[in-house]
Amino acid sequence: MPQMNPKKLRVATVWLSGCSGCHMSFLDQDEQLLELAKQITLVYSPLIDAKEFPPDVALTLIEGAVANEEQKEMLKTVRAKTITLVSLGDCAVTGNVVALRNRWPQSDQAIIDRAYNDPTNLHPQTPQQVPKLLSQVQPLHEIVKVDHYIPGCPPNAKLINYVLTELIAGRIPLREEHAKYG
Amino acid sequence: MNTHPMKLKIDGVDVECSEGSTILTAAKTVGINIPTLCYLEGLTPYGGCRLCLVEVSGTNKLFPACATPVASGMEVTTQSPKLHEYRKMVLQTLLAERTHICSVCIANDHCELQTQTNQYGVDHVFYERNWSCNEIDSTHDFLVIDRNRCILCTRCVRACDEIEGVHTLDLKFHGKNTDVIMDQDELWSKACSCTSCRKCAKVCPVGAIYVEGENIEYTKDPQVIAFIVERRKCLK
Numbered sequence: 462m463p464q465m466n467p468k469k470l471r472v473a474t475v476w477l478s479g480c481s482g483c484h485m486s487f488l489d490q491d492e493q494l495l496e497l498a499k500q501i502t503l504v505y506s507p508l509i510d511a512k513e514f515p516p517d518v519a520l521t522l523i524e525g526a527v528a529n530e531e532q533k534e535m536l537k538t539v540r541a542k543t544i545t546l547v548s549l550g551d552c553a554v555t556g557n558v559v560a561l562r563n564r565w566p567q568s569d570q571a572i573i574d575r576a577y578n579d580p581t582n583l584h585p586q587t588p589q590q591v592p593k594l595l596s597q598v599q600p601l602h603e604i605v606k607v608d609h610y611i612p613g614c615p616p617n618a619k620l621i622n623y624v625l626t627e628l629i630a631g632r633i634p635l636r637e638e639h640a641k642y643g
Numbered sequence: 644m645n646t647h648p649m650k651l652k653i654d655g656v657d658v659e660c661s662e663g664s665t666i667l668t669a670a671k672t673v674g675i676n677i678p679t680l681c682y683l684e685g686l687t688p689y690g691g692c693r694l695c696l697v698e699v700s701g702t703n704k705l706f707p708a709c710a711t712p713v714a715s716g717m718e719v720t721t722q723s724p725k726l727h728e729y730r731k732m733v734l735q736t737l738l739a740e741r742t743h744i745c746s747v748c749i750a751n752d753h754c755e756l757q758t759q760t761n762q763y764g765v766d767h768v769f770y771e772r773n774w775s776c777n778e779i780d781s782t783h784d785f786l787v788i789d790r791n792r793c794i795l796c797t798r799c800v801r802a803c804d805e806i807e808g809v810h811t812l813d814l815k816f817h818g819k820n821t822d823v824i825m826d827q828d829e830l831w832s833k834a835c836s837c838t839s840c841r842k843c844a845k846v847c848p849v850g851a852i853y854v855e856g857e858n859i860e861y862t863k864d865p866q867v868i869a870f871i872v873e874r875r876k877c878l879k
């Protein structure tokens with residue numbers, strides 16, 4: 462159970478359709494993580510063991526694009542329970558590689574057919590137990606309001622640290638000097 | 644060209660230049676840089692991308708600096724909150740129009756569109772993106788065009804026509820169906836007017852035309868056009 466310190470900012474990170482590279486970059490903040498740890502409590506993240514997204518989160522970073530129904534619901538839940546939402550990395554910001562399938566209309570079926578129903582497979586079949594794919598992959602801000610963006614594939618650890626430090630201090634990170642598209 | 648000097652003000656600075664200069668070239672003489680994408684020194688201005696929009700006092704209309712001739716008494720503003728917003732809009736529409744996925748693009752970190760996007764602090768695209776499905780042609784011996792990254796700046800078309808003098812490249816159709824074509828819309832390998840000079844790849848500001856297997860930093864050389872034009876003047 463994460464430590465509950467009322468003076469510490471409740472922060473979460475979420476992993477949707479991404480390769481986990483953004484979370485790796487988060488960890489690449491290295492010794493600056495120690496500074497961060499003094500100011501935040503991680504209440505939900507693939508890096509810790511929490512099953513449900515908790516209420517009253519001050520800041521959530523989301524990696525990955527929205528590619529299926531479950532992720533879409535998760536995103537809406539996170540938005541409802543978070544004050545400041547940050548798109549972390551190109552997949553969250555633009556759809557990136559995950560959205561390459563968007564060039565096919567009904568790209569969900571195209572993907573399923575190619576990966577699972579291909580007649581050259583040993584047992585061609587449509588998977589039943591997994592969340593339904595969306596016909597088009599979407600970046601977060603096409604579904605919910607996003608407050609800040611950290612682009613990059615993967616985003617630079619320094620940029621992540623800059624945005625976090627500014628937000629924790631109650632300042633608005635400057636886009637002009639720090640944003641990098643793609 | 645007439646040699647009557649034209650007197651105007653750009654960002655409050657007095658500028659004197661010859662008739663027939665554009666706002667962009669006049670601004671350059673006093674060290675004022677206006678952002679551009681489709682403009683390339685040495686080629687006829689095209690005025691297509693609208694990144695170089697400037698304000699001219701006395702009218703609400705915005706003017707593309709690269710294609711607007713100067714007039715005496717003109718007062719030009721090249722930086723303002725309004726222009727900043729418009730330029731951000733231009734960049735976002737360019738990014739939304741076709742499939743720009745920088746992480747898998749050969750021009751990543753060496754792309755003029757990306758550089759401008761960063762300079763203007765565009766960290767996401769506000770408009771819903773159009774997932775284009777344009778043709779990629781890699782039939783040429785070493786040149787490749789991926790039209791999904793083309794911003795239709797026509798630099799390649801103008802370089803091929805005005806500098807190489809063969810006009811292999813042109814545009815077909817209108818609006819969102821516009822595309823760069825070779826000869827009569829042939830595959831590049833079948834376009835017999837192409838001299839394989841590579842100028843199109845050198846001037847393309849993005850990752851649309853490139854040389855297969857070659858480092859993009861090495862390929863890109865847009866300044867070569869101004870250089871050639873200058874050298875040809877010496878020949879006259």
Ligand code: SF4
Pocket residue numbers: 643742743744745746748749750751752754755756757792849850851
């Ligand atoms: S052309 Fe430029 S903006 Fe487009 S994907 Fe490539 S690097 Fe990104």
Ligand code: SF4
Pocket residue numbers: 786799802803807809810811812836837838839840841842843844
């Ligand atoms: S290689 Fe030269 S001739 Fe061929 S299309 Fe490009 S600019 Fe034109």
Ligand code: SF4
Pocket residue numbers: 792793794795796797798799800823843846847848849851852
């Ligand atoms: S291929 Fe490159 S140079 Fe040609 S119009 Fe497209 S973006 Fe411009």
Ligand code: FES
Pocket residue numbers: 678679680681682689690691692693694695696707708709710
């Ligand atoms: S640079 Fe002037 S319109 Fe493109």
